[in-house]
Amino acid sequence: MAKVTMTVNGRQVSGVCDDRTLLVHFIRENLGLTGTHVGCDTSQCGACVVHMDGQSVKSCSILAAQAASSAITTIEGLAQNGELHPVQAAFKAHHGLQCGFCTPGMVMTAVDMIRRHGSNLDEATVRFELEGNICRCTGYHNIVKAILGAAQEMGGARQAAE
Amino acid sequence: MYETNYHRASSIQEAVQMMGAAAEGKYVSGGMTLIPTMRLRLAAPSDLVDLRHITELKGIAVDGRSVRIGAAATHEEVATSAELGAVCPAVCDLAGHIGDPAVRHMGTIGGSIANNDPAADYPAAMLAVDAVIVTDRREIKAGDFFTDLFETALEEGEIITAVRFDAPAKAAYQKFANPASRYAMTGVFVARRNDGEVRVAVTGAGSNGVFRHQGLEAALSANWSPDAVANVAVDASDLLTDLHASAAYRANLVKVMTKRAVAAA
């Protein structure tokens, strides 16, 4: 058993778990944050994507012990003061979700994508970068629109602030 | 996943000690292959020694055309390295097409090479650029390093610390991805040195893992042109037939990817 301490959504948390416990299970079961999902066993579907130290990672392919001392952001940590993050808002506005199961991973991937590319994103890049996130409901059409929309809006907001 | 014991090393020396104390230990770096494999209960190391926090394994250094990539450099770091991109953009491009962004944030060059998956991308690049695999105890030429499917020349407890190579004059990697896994169904890395020597390394297609293709190398050494590929015979009998593609199709892909890589280089 390992005692694991990390920062999750800005709060320091500790938990005791097997060394073999995956980060996603630590988040879901020890911390009760069930927004992060498990959709496959082979690290491909992306329903489990969270941010570790500011970068998107697949929490189903990392042990909780590997993530000890890191800063994790989950889907629950994205909205601030009840306000949806611009990416969350764009997914709603563009109908970028249906059953909602892949959605947390999609949103976390999209936030990371926009962090790296800013408003320079184009459709081909978005589709290429979604390789690790599988959605069975939307046909990706509205997910792509939502990410492009959010990137533009966030780029615009950044410009306005500068 | 079976029970295991996790250890986090802060130095190479400590990692080697930890491994020495383990019954059947394994090093883990990004863990992007090892952890899913353990999750499927296809690997059961008694101990995991985590190399991701060892400072000595990090960093990418370029001196003239001489490149050193730390074993713990992530695919994302390699893909976005401006210094490396200036001398050998083909390796950056290759790294930027491994897995997906979340995988690239964790997966490392050392981990990929040590695993030697027959469909992994890096082994092709290492062979083609004639890299040296640097470990905690010696240096191994890439040509001697990749010994068989998932097998390397690494000895028990040996840690890859870096890879070194001289950037080729021209290089490119072209991958035809398996539609399901997105691993290379066939990937070809071509590299041409200043002296005109050409290396063509193929991944994803060989029955015994990554290999160099002498026929293609000879043709391209004689005539560095996409057209030079047309008359080279690629023997399908050494190639892989599986659920996704026949050896004959892979043989075709070897030629097509080579041609396109030369055009892109």
Add this chain to the structure above:
Amino acid sequence: MGVDGIGARVARKEDRRFLTGKGRYTDDMSVPGMKYAVFVRSPHAHATITGIDATAARAMPGVIDVLDGKQLLADGIGNLICGWMIHSKDGSPMKMGAWRPLADKTVRYVGDAVAIVVADSVAEARDAAEAVVVDYDLLPAVTDPLQTLADGEPQLHPEAPNNLIFDWELGDAAAVDRALAAAAHVTELKIYNNRLAPNPMEPRATLGIYDAGDDHYTCYTTSQNPHLARLVMSAFYNVAPENKLRVIAPDVGGGFGSKIYIYPEEIVCLWASKRTGVPVKWTCDRTEAFLTDAHGRDHVSTVKMAFDAGHRITALKVDTIANLGAYMSLFSSCVPTYLYATLLSGQYDIPAIHANVRTIYTNTVPVDAYRGAGRPEATYLLERTMETAARELGMSPAELRRTNFIRSFPHQTPVIMNYDAGDYEASLNAAMTAADWNGFAARKAEAEGRGMKRGIGMSCYIEACGLAPSAAVGSLGAGVGLWESAEVKVNMAGTIEVMTGSHSHGQGHETTFAQLVADRLGLPIDSINIVHGDTDKVQMGMGTYGSRSGAVGMSALAKALDKVEAKAKKIAAHLMEADESDVVIEDGALKVAGTDKSVPWFQMALAAYTAHNLPPGLEPGLKESAFYDPANFTFPAGCYICEVEIDPETGRTQIVQFVAADDFGNIINPMIVEGQVHGGLAQGIGQALLEGVRYDDSGQLLTASYLDYAMPRADDVPSFTVSTSNTPCPNNPLGVKGCGEAGAIGSPPALINAITDAIGNNQLTMPATPEKVWAAAQPAH
């Protein structure tokens, strides 16, 4: 149309919880004392169980118990059943072999459940499951549907000689044979419809809770139809009577048909909860999902289509073998019969049709309805045949279709269906315009200049939705009625709760059902809650599949709203001292038409519950329910056009445009309808290009993970061009038809028609992998 009413692009009410990680899926549920289950499954496709020894497993850390099929049988738990009786053409009933929830004697596919391990953690349960020793005597297995009927092949069930479940027919064989003999041209084709794994992103899960104090069971489960699950578990599997069993299907992460059925795991977890005295949760992993979720499609057919000299179709003859896997799943028998052969007329006026369907057992996962269910198989067969015929006849594919379109309604086909409304030419024209069909030749020439082969293909589909008129399906063998129910509860201060038997697992009912209420009552959408998925809360229901929620579920809601409005008007008329026939409901108030008299909605509601001043004899309160049984199926139809570029060197297909022009009748929320089409198109593209379940000869599943089963990803599909036209459905109060499956039904033939057009070779099977396309594109030797 109000801002939140019918026809408005209302953003979804349910999105916030999904976007903020607050969705509540079955695996998110946790109750005190809960333990975790892992199933021991057969690694063999066909074997006799000679012994199960769980002694070592029971002694392992954290293990509560290990239970097997003999114990299940001793406790009286029944067999899984198929709920739709089909008779062979000789009059004999279908041959249904026994499916034990935990196999006690014989296993018949890799993944067949043998025992359940309950432990403190999933990891410990899995450790123990590996320690359960099951002794098997191996039997030969058969997986090839074309081989299974032969003499001497392995037999799966003693009830079904030669593995034949039924040999069924529909239509007039003699008339078809006469027309074939007299035809000016006959197009013949062999059609494979590949086997698919549904793959909703949420794997199945169930949490069984037995309460010994009340002798009561609660089942959280990933179901598209919780009431049906309760009925079947009570009436057939003997888990508990309905009044002792509550089924809750909370947020469900996609279904596509695969979550209609009642699987062994729900039954066994409920039973295990009683046996062990603890709540038992099981969550499927993805590999297990590939091994156990009902697969879809898997047909092999031969088709003959007869034409007269004017290129009008005179007859269609179809012979199909449908692989149902190792056991008959809940609705498996109706998919290749009444959901398939009844659609073989397509959009065409065909005087004579005959279909013969043989269903067979193989040592593979059971096959049942998957998005479209029978209709994609019919559409693929017809539209591949039409395209082939057009090429053989030297006609443009559009002209051949125009020549044969049905143009007057209602139209009685020779295969049961009576089409109520449609305008097929309108969809065809819309699609051709949107795709710039006439500009294709120039685009093809341009592509050739780049060394690419460009092709274009179309598909004109029709489907039957709004399942279904109960008496009609009853006469065809269905074991249940296919009505829907709704209840509208007006709260004391006027907010609304709607309890619907429809179940949303991505379709957006919480928004569209609320839009209907908002439209009718003029209330803000935020004052309306849609409740679904809980047998304790919703009176009755048949659930969501077959694109039925709009046409049937919302029609039930419309009927309940009629009753609510009638009573509200009575109350308001009384309050305003007006005649109730003069009262109208608009903008959240009840008004006397032509006057300034008005009672706000909330005040009327309050009056209904204070009951201080109600019309004489009127009951207090305002809550009404309705059951709606549809008068007919609905018939969505449309035209899809796909344009591709093939890289001849690698065989890689790139979809350069995909156009969908659909007629769904009236539309409640265009944004949601478009989303349904997009998703269906991607699944159809997946079937045509990427997906295919593969077994080896010994019955091992080769495509058991996303490493080997190719799911459509974002870069496999293009942005879609979608549009709708509208011939309202005359048979339901809303004029809606259903849109959930169209994309998956219409798209595969359009794509294969486009690829075969590009490469100039009609011989191509789905999935059209790069290697297959590359091989088919090689110049003929």
